[in-house]
Amino acid sequence: xxxxxxxxxxxxxxxxxxxxxxxxxxxxxRVLFLHGGFDHGRMYDDLAPRVAALGYHATALDAxxxxxxxxxxxxxxxxxxxxDLALLTRELGAPLGIVSHSMGGGHALSLAAAxxxxxxxxxxxxxxxxPKEAMADPDEPSVAMNENLERALRIIRRPRREFxxxxxxxxxxxxxxxxxxxxxxxxxxxxxxxxxxxxxxVWKSDPKFTVSLPSPFGYEQLLAQQRMVQCPVLVLTGDxxxxxxxxxxxxxxxxxxxxxxxxHVLVPGTGHYVHIENPDATMRAIESFxxxxxx
Amino acid sequence: MTPIxxxxxxxxxxGPWRDAFEKWPDDVYAPDLLVDGASGDRTDIVxxxxxxxxxxxxxxxxxxxxxxxxLAAETFAFAGWCGGLVLVDGLGGAWTTPEEQIVEQNNxxxxxxxxxxxxxxxxxxxxxxxxxxxxxxxxxxxxxETDASLTPLGDAERRLQQFAxxxxxxxxxxxxxxxxxAAVTEWVGS
Numbered sequence: 001x002x003x004x005x006x007x008x009x010x011x012x013x014x015x016x017x018x019x020x021x022x023x024x025x026x027x028x029x030r031v032l033f034l035h036g037g038f039d040h041g042r043m044y045d046d047l048a049p050r051v052a053a054l055g056y057h058a059t060a061l062d063a064x065x066x067x068x069x070x071x072x073x074x075x076x077x078x079x080x081x082x083x084d085l086a087l088l089t090r091e092l093g094a095p096l097g098i099v100s101h102s103m104g105g106g107h108a109l110s111l112a113a114a115x116x117x118x119x120x121x122x123x124x125x126x127x128x129x130x131p132k133e134a135m136a137d138p139d140e141p142s143v144a145m146n147e148n149l150e151r152a153l154r155i156i157r158r159p160r161r162e163f164x165x166x167x168x169x170x171x172x173x174x175x176x177x178x179x180x181x182x183x184x185x186x187x188x189x190x191x192x193x194x195x196x197x198x199x200x201x202v203w204k205s206d207p208k209f210t211v212s213l214p215s216p217f218g219y220e221q222l223l224a225q226q227r228m229v230q231c232p233v234l235v236l237t238g239d240x241x242x243x244x245x246x247x248x249x250x251x252x253x254x255x256x257x258x259x260x261x262x263x264h265v266l267v268p269g270t271g272h273y274v275h276i277e278n279p280d281a282t283m284r285a286i287e288s289f290x291x292x293x294x295x
Numbered sequence: 296m297t298p299i300x301x302x303x304x305x306x307x308x309x310g311p312w313r314d315a316f317e318k319w320p321d322d323v324y325a326p327d328l329l330v331d332g333a334s335g336d337r338t339d340i341v342x343x344x345x346x347x348x349x350x351x352x353x354x355x356x357x358x359x360x361x362x363x364x365x366l367a368a369e370t371f372a373f374a375g376w377c378g379g380l381v382l383v384d385g386l387g388g389a390w391t392t393p394e395e396q397i398v399e400q401n402n403x404x405x406x407x408x409x410x411x412x413x414x415x416x417x418x419x420x421x422x423x424x425x426x427x428x429x430x431x432x433x434x435x436x437x438x439x440e441t442d443a444s445l446t447p448l449g450d451a452e453r454r455l456q457q458f459a460x461x462x463x464x465x466x467x468x469x470x471x472x473x474x475x476x477a478a479v480t481e482w483v484g485s
Contacts, residue, residue, distance in 0.1 A: 074342035079335035086408050114401035142431040145374040153345050213338040216421035220393035
């Protein structure tokens with residue numbers, strides 16, 4: 001069930017402005033919710049109030065380059081976003097628990113590896129990184145890099161695509177996130193877009209985010225980083241074919257056991273958006289986890 | 296001749312390079328790069344250079360990358376946007392393992408967390424990453440090394456072989472703009 005946030009505000013840090021959405025008692029232990037790429041904090045409009053009802057102060061973030069938060073200065077955002085999180089966590093009162101999805105799961109684990117004193121525990125929903133083969137070099141690296149630079153130029157030069165309606169945006173998302181219910185596709189489109197110059201709608205998410213430039217961060221680095229995570233981690237994944245759910249089976253277990261205090265719960269009948277597709281089972285797993293690790 | 300694009304090192308400015316290239320017989324673009332490692336990613340400044348490089352791309356510019364900003368210069372050469380690549384103390388430091396890379400990255404994050412004005416990049420140089428990139432740099436390459444280089448002694452010659460295109464190594468006493476411009480002028484003329 002979609003529940004509007006009880007409070008919304010901005011916080012200024014790291015030369016940007018971040019949007020926060022909140023539910024629950026402000027004196028209760030804080031839980032920070034981190035969304036995935038192209039999403040925003042309102043994707044937790046069901047899960048965050050459920051966690052708040054357990055006695056937490058739930059705070060969902062629009063990450064830099066997403067939702068109402070500040071734009072990107074470039075496409076190379078990972079370290080900047082982790083620094084945003086470290087500074088935000090200090091402002092909110094560390095250490096705190098983190099619930100995270102997809103790219104947000106990677107953010108949470110990067111934060112926990114670099115700043116163990118800021119993170120009490122992590123719930124990671126299908127966010128242990130891309131499959132190994134997706135992190136390998138392309139067959140024609142120079143051609144791929146030229147295409148990336150050309151795409152970056154187009155992003156700088158051209159206005160964003162304007163959709164005629166929220167329904168059209170939901171249709172576009174539905175082609176990628178094939179398992180998301182229509183109600184959620186429309187919800188994510190409504191809060192993930194603004195009115196365009198011609199009266200239509202444009203996505204808020206910054207397109208620079210989609211450009212990859214050369215980076216020495218690969219599969220071995222991913223494993224090395226996750227090995228440094230020492231806080232308790234609950235990994236939730238689904239078992240249904242879906243976009244961005246390629247890490248499965250032995251590779252998934254390898255990544256889970258790579259972390260000192262991680263456990264994995266499979267939520268049957270779900271794909272990438274485990275918490276939206278089966279919130280009841282997601283909450284049972286989270287409650288059980290929190291019963292073990294504390295607030 | 297050919298256009299020149301210069302990416303100064305972290306903590307420097309483009310001014311001395313603009314002065315030193317004053318007599319260059321073609322277009323010289325040596326901007327002040329203000330990011331100084333703000334994002335922790337050495338390719339961040341590629342975004343600042345997209346339009347200037349696109350405007351010169353058809354004339355096969357020579358791009359000069361200094362120190363930490365060499366990777367951005369290499370990126371344009373990697374993508375085939377340059378007629379030549381010059382690296383000034385830009386071959387990178389001692390190779391780091393994946394574990395060391397994450398430790399260095401975390402150290403950089405913690406330094407920024409303590410002081411947002413901290414400049415520079417994580418001390419990370421991954422051999423397979425650089426080797427794979429350089430194996431696709433097909434334009435001529437001039438590598439200028441000085442005593443200030445972070446590259447371990449004796450390793451520059453070996454790293455030179457990583458480039459697909461013809462590569463030449465020149466040792467100078469200083470990475471100041473004047474001797475570098477002289478070396479670049481001689482190299483382009485040859």
